[in-house]
Amino acid sequence: VNHDDLQSLLGAYALDAIDADEEPALRVHLAECPRCRSEVAAHRQTAALLGNIGGAAPADVWERIASELALENASWQTSPLRAKVVPLSSWRRLVLPAVAALAAASVVLIGMLGVATIRVQHRVDVLRSMASAGGLQQAAAAAVLDPRHTTTRLSSGDGYLVAQVVIRPDGEAYLVNSDLPPLESAHTYQLWGLTGARVVSLVLLGTTPRLAAFRVDGAVSRLMVTAEPKGGTPRPTGPILIQGRLPATVGEAVMKVSWPETSARPGPDAPRCAHRAARGSRR
Amino acid sequence: MRSGIHEAGDTVLVVAIGRWQEEALAEAYRRHGGAVFSLARRVLGDEARAEEVTQEVFLLLWQQPERFDPDRGSLRSYLLAATHGRAVDLLRSEGAQRRREERDSRRTAIAGYDLEHEVWDLTLAEQVKGALADLPADERRAIELAYFCGHTYRQVASLLSQPEGTVKSRIRAGLKRLQVSLATVYDQASEL
Numbered sequence: 505v506n507h508d509d510l511q512s513l514l515g516a517y518a519l520d521a522i523d524a525d526e527e528p529a530l531r532v533h534l535a536e537c538p539r540c541r542s543e544v545a546a547h548r549q550t551a552a553l554l555g556n557i558g559g560a561a562p563a564d565v566w567e568r569i570a571s572e573l574a575l576e577n578a579s580w581q582t583s584p585l586r587a588k589v590v591p592l593s594s595w596r597r598l599v600l601p602a603v604a605a606l607a608a609a610s611v612v613l614i615g616m617l618g619v620a621t622i623r624v625q626h627r628v629d630v631l632r633s634m635a636s637a638g639g640l641q642q643a644a645a646a647a648v649l650d651p652r653h654t655t656t657r658l659s660s661g662d663g664y665l666v667a668q669v670v671i672r673p674d675g676e677a678y679l680v681n682s683d684l685p686p687l688e689s690a691h692t693y694q695l696w697g698l699t700g701a702r703v704v705s706l707v708l709l710g711t712t713p714r715l716a717a718f719r720v721d722g723a724v725s726r727l728m729v730t731a732e733p734k735g736g737t738p739r740p741t742g743p744i745l746i747q748g749r750l751p752a753t754v755g756e757a758v759m760k761v762s763w764p765e766t767s768a769r770p771g772p773d774a775p776r777c778a779h780r781a782a783r784g785s786r787r
Numbered sequence: 788m789r790s791g792i793h794e795a796g797d798t799v800l801v802v803a804i805g806r807w808q809e810e811a812l813a814e815a816y817r818r819h820g821g822a823v824f825s826l827a828r829r830v831l832g833d834e835a836r837a838e839e840v841t842q843e844v845f846l847l848l849w850q851q852p853e854r855f856d857p858d859r860g861s862l863r864s865y866l867l868a869a870t871h872g873r874a875v876d877l878l879r880s881e882g883a884q885r886r887r888e889e890r891d892s893r894r895t896a897i898a899g900y901d902l903e904h905e906v907w908d909l910t911l912a913e914q915v916k917g918a919l920a921d922l923p924a925d926e927r928r929a930i931e932l933a934y935f936c937g938h939t940y941r942q943v944a945s946l947l948s949q950p951e952g953t954v955k956s957r958i959r960a961g962l963k964r965l966q967v968s969l970a971t972v973y974d975q976a977s978e979l
Contacts, residue, residue, distance in 0.1 A: 515959030516940040520875040521933035545859055547962045552864035553915050557829055561820030565838050569845050573809055663856040
């Protein structure tokens with residue numbers, strides 16, 4: 505599928521009017537093409553004006569919403585806090601899912617939520633997504649519930665793509681809630697850290713990053729994700745798809761990224777549509 | 788706190804929702820619940836399912852407030868986009884097949900008619916209506932069938948007996964035209 509074909513779908517896409525079989529390729533393309541993303545954003549604005557019909561909402565719908573909220577609260581708070589957060593001492597722990605413990609972990613997660621609700625904002629979805637999958641979750645959940653943790657939002661320039669990073673004070677970090685679209689199997693997402701003026705590879709995220717662990721030290725001031733050939737590369741070759749600063753860093757203003765000469769740096773004025781259009785698709 | 792919430796802008800409201808302040812969600816519902824419900828009902832043609840969608844959209848806002856990005860548009864635009872997406876998903880789900888067929892025959896006949904007779908409760912809606920009316924008829928019809936009736940562009944093409952590529956292009960061209968003619972409305976809408 506070439507760029508023009510994908511571009512011709514943008515209006516229909518913004519109106520939720522493309523078929524499911526056309527959506528994956530378009531989503532992958534949008535992840536990489538700022539120009540098309542901004543066109544979709546404009547069309548969506550227009551669509552919202554069309555859809556802004558106005559009228560009154562039935563009062564009992566709010567009552568149903570409110571009772572859902574009450575239910576959610578009750579289920580968190582009645583679950584007992586049954587385990588302490590286990591500090592992570594090694595990477596090995598991350599990849600040794602204790603099967604029996606996992607079932608319990610979901611219960612514990614839910615239980616801990618009640619305690620953490622007030623302190624931790626926006627974390628329910630993080631915890632929920634973790635409660636339903638494999639081995640890293642327990643560790644990442646521990647990080648989220650550690651009151652000393654910090655979080656950073658990684659996003660594309662236009663906010664279309666987002667991921668969150670949770671970092672423990674000891675530098676253990678987790679990428680969670682990424683909505684990066686799946687890459688084809690010949691590629692991988694790669695997470696980079698900016699240390700001074702150097703870009704260092706932190707971890708390969710695979711084709712469908714949902715949850716990943718890595719480590720940062722105090723010198724890392726910024727995190728960035730690019731799409732690279734499978735196996736990763738020593739230095740980034742693709743455009744930055746999402747990025748974010750780490751909290752409480754200094755010298756941010758004077759940083760210069762030492763980017764490879766061969767690679768154009770991405771930016772809103774530098775759409776990379778045409779030659780990247782066919783790069784990714786759902787596996 | 789209560790009066791503060793009532794006076795707060797939408798972005799402040801969403802931050803408060805992120806802090807689990809239920810009254811902030813209630814206020815968001817008070818401001819936008821009607822618009823969400825009306826669009827859902829318009830697309831689904833069914834009050835009960837429109838209520839379900841309304842409930843889902845506001846619970847999504849409660850659970851994942853960070854999905855709203857104020858840099859990308861107003862809260863109402865965001866909620867309406869979520870509403871439309873969810874309503875269309877419902878329409879296309881298997882369970883809705885039969886109702887959809889009934890609704891299709893009805894909607895196909897009255898698309899366009901509805902627009903003129905809809906109750907628009909906002910003054911800017913008049914401008915939107917005017918801009919839509921000024922579109923070339925083919926573009927307007929394609930956009931209405933896709934957006935308000937929840938058809939895919941391929942279905943629209945088949946309904947109108949036109950080539951898919953033509954319909955796809957008309958939708959996009961029409962949206963671009965609307966964007967230009969509604970440039971001033973965007974500014975007002977961002978304050979909604």
